[in-house]
Amino acid sequence: MNQDKTAPPIQVVRLHKYFGELEVLRGIDFVVDNGEVVCIVGPSGSGKSTLLRCVNLLEEPTSGQVLVEGIDMTDSETDIDEVRSRIGMVFQQFNLFPHLTVLRNLTIAQRKVLGRSEEEADDVANRVLDRVGLSDKTNEFPIRLSGGQQQRVAIARSLCMNPDMMLFDEPTSALDPELVGEVLDVMRGLAEEGMTMMVVTHEMGFARQVGDRVAFIDGGVIVEDGPPDDVLLRPQHERTKKFLEAVLQQ
Amino acid sequence: MKRATKQKLRRWALYTLLIVIAVAVGLLADWPTIQKAFFDPEIAADMFPEVLTTAAKNTIVYTAMAFALGLVLALFLALMKRSSVRPYRWIATTYIELFRGLPALVTLSLVAFGLPIALGVRIPGGTLGKGTIGLGIVAAAYMAETIRAGIEAVPRGQMEAARSLGMSRGSAMQSIVLPQSFRNIIPPLTNEMVILIKDTSLYFVLGTTIISKELTKFGNDFMSATFNGTPLVVIALVYLAITLPLTRFVAQLEKRAARAR
Numbered sequence: 001m002n003q004d005k006t007a008p009p010i011q012v013v014r015l016h017k018y019f020g021e022l023e024v025l026r027g028i029d030f031v032v033d034n035g036e037v038v039c040i041v042g043p044s045g046s047g048k049s050t051l052l053r054c055v056n057l058l059e060e061p062t063s064g065q066v067l068v069e070g071i072d073m074t075d076s077e078t079d080i081d082e083v084r085s086r087i088g089m090v091f092q093q094f095n096l097f098p099h100l101t102v103l104r105n106l107t108i109a110q111r112k113v114l115g116r117s118e119e120e121a122d123d124v125a126n127r128v129l130d131r132v133g134l135s136d137k138t139n140e141f142p143i144r145l146s147g148g149q150q151q152r153v154a155i156a157r158s159l160c161m162n163p164d165m166m167l168f169d170e171p172t173s174a175l176d177p178e179l180v181g182e183v184l185d186v187m188r189g190l191a192e193e194g195m196t197m198m199v200v201t202h203e204m205g206f207a208r209q210v211g212d213r214v215a216f217i218d219g220g221v222i223v224e225d226g227p228p229d230d231v232l233l234r235p236q237h238e239r240t241k242k243f244l245e246a247v248l249q250q
Numbered sequence: 251m252k253r254a255t256k257q258k259l260r261r262w263a264l265y266t267l268l269i270v271i272a273v274a275v276g277l278l279a280d281w282p283t284i285q286k287a288f289f290d291p292e293i294a295a296d297m298f299p300e301v302l303t304t305a306a307k308n309t310i311v312y313t314a315m316a317f318a319l320g321l322v323l324a325l326f327l328a329l330m331k332r333s334s335v336r337p338y339r340w341i342a343t344t345y346i347e348l349f350r351g352l353p354a355l356v357t358l359s360l361v362a363f364g365l366p367i368a369l370g371v372r373i374p375g376g377t378l379g380k381g382t383i384g385l386g387i388v389a390a391a392y393m394a395e396t397i398r399a400g401i402e403a404v405p406r407g408q409m410e411a412a413r414s415l416g417m418s419r420g421s422a423m424q425s426i427v428l429p430q431s432f433r434n435i436i437p438p439l440t441n442e443m444v445i446l447i448k449d450t451s452l453y454f455v456l457g458t459t460i461i462s463k464e465l466t467k468f469g470n471d472f473m474s475a476t477f478n479g480t481p482l483v484v485i486a487l488v489y490l491a492i493t494l495p496l497t498r499f500v501a502q503l504e505k506r507a508a509r510a511r
């Protein structure tokens with residue numbers, strides 16, 4: 001495999017995605033550099049999730065290229081599973097495995113994908129759990145945890161794979177307001193450690209403080225892309241202004 | 251009259267009716283004859299221990315084997331039905347429709363007598379071998395839909411989360427989706443097993459030897475030999491002893507599932 005460590009972690013080239021007749025992504029060009037935190041904002045249905053899901057090929061692009069560390073994801077020769085194991089993904093609905101304990105949620109992919117021994121996997125899991133502040137929940141089942149705790153477990157589950165980058169799809173949108181902070185704190189910690197992150201979010205405060213860049217997407221195209229303060233405080237486009245006004249009014 | 255009083259009266263009327271009928275049956279029935287025809291302790295005693303050591307054992311072994319084969323086939327059929335390759339879906343659909351549409355007895359005969367002629371092979375294992383294949387094929391057709399529904403009831407996000415961790419489709423299916431689907435699948439599969447227990451009585455068409463008789467055949471033969479209905483009552487009780495725990499088990503599971511929801 002021609003993995004190129006000098007290539008940007010994520011590079012999207014002329015990406016189009018149709019669902020049947022509906023063109024959801026209409027030519028996206030997009031790069032995320034090493035250690036960069038890019039926040040993606042935009043109205044509902046604009047294609048944010050679809051873009052994110054095209055990066056790890058949960059959705060198959062209709063045309064265009066998705067390169068992860070220089071590897072063409074749409075190439076049929078690419079070992080998708082191997083590349084995916086290096087891309088962490090966090091979902092709005094957590095998607096923890098309800099039939100497994102927290103510890104097993106964190107170890108199953110380590111065992112099955114990375115071939116780690118049970119001992120090693122447990123070790124990694126315990127360390128990561130400690131880091132997201134949940135070492136006391138090792139043997140609980142997900143259903144017994146609060147939403148914020150579940151999402152932190154989901155982040156931990158991804159981290160156990162030692163990913164090179166993380167994708168977040170509205171990680172706090174399903175949470176009660178008082179639980180949002182604990183999840184954002186974990187994400188902020190990751191950003192500070194230099195994790196490459198692509199974050200779809202409605203948390204404008206987070207985007208401003210933590211994001212290196214903010215991209216505003218609407219109708220399947222990136223309308224505006226730049227430093228957070230430029231995009232969020234001094235938007236150039238009418239559509240961006242409208243969207244931000246609507247968000248701020250809430 | 252108040253509604254509560256009315257309801258009370260109606261309930262009393264129903265109880266009275268029940269008691270009248272019970273008394274009438276009790277007085278009119280010819281109890282000594284009934285007892286001789288259906289509850290003859292000597293004939294019942296004669297059936298032991300074979301009714302348990304041979305007949306009940308055979309029924310259980312036949313059921314277990316047919317169920318096991320059916321389960322494996324059904325799992326393949328369910329996965330084929332969800333395949334992105336269209337011919338696989340067609341094959342699975344045809345299979346399911348075909349064997350759900352035929353009487354089990356016909357499939358059993360086709361396998362036992364048709365298959366050896368068609369393929370020129372002898373099915374090994376005697377009654378057990380033929381019956382297992384025949385009834386297993388039928389059971390798979392019913393269980394496939396159950397398993398498919400169970401798989402589809404697992405939220406899509408589970409597969410997606412597993413895949414995005416780098417797990418292969420097969421691995422994710424095996425350790426994430428299927429274990430969760432079993433929860434939904436176990437009650438209907440247990441019901442299917444109860445049906446199978448009763449369907450093993452069809453094995454009489456396969457021809458049986460003394461040691462390969464299952465409960466129904468055993469009871470019928472005993473009845474013919476004794477000209478008495480007692481053997482039927484005995485095997486009925488044995489059937490219930492096997493099936494009742496299973497149906498209770500399902501009821502329990504369903505109650506628990508309802509509470510969890």
Ligand SMILES: Nc1ncnc2c1ncn2[C@@H]1O[C@H](COP(=O)(O)OP(=O)(O)OP(=O)(O)O)[C@@H](O)[C@H]1O
Nearest residue numbers: 019020022024042043044045046047048049050051
């Ligand atoms: N699997 C699918 N099949 C058909 N249409 C889809 C599918 N997934 C998404 N869409 C459609 O594509 C469009 C973009 O969806 P997407 O989920 O990417 O939007 P989004 O920006 O993430 O919105 P939200 O903020 O509501 O999550 C929507 O119109 C949606 O209905």
Ligand SMILES: [Mg+2]
Nearest residue numbers: 048049050169
């Ligand atoms: Mg979305």
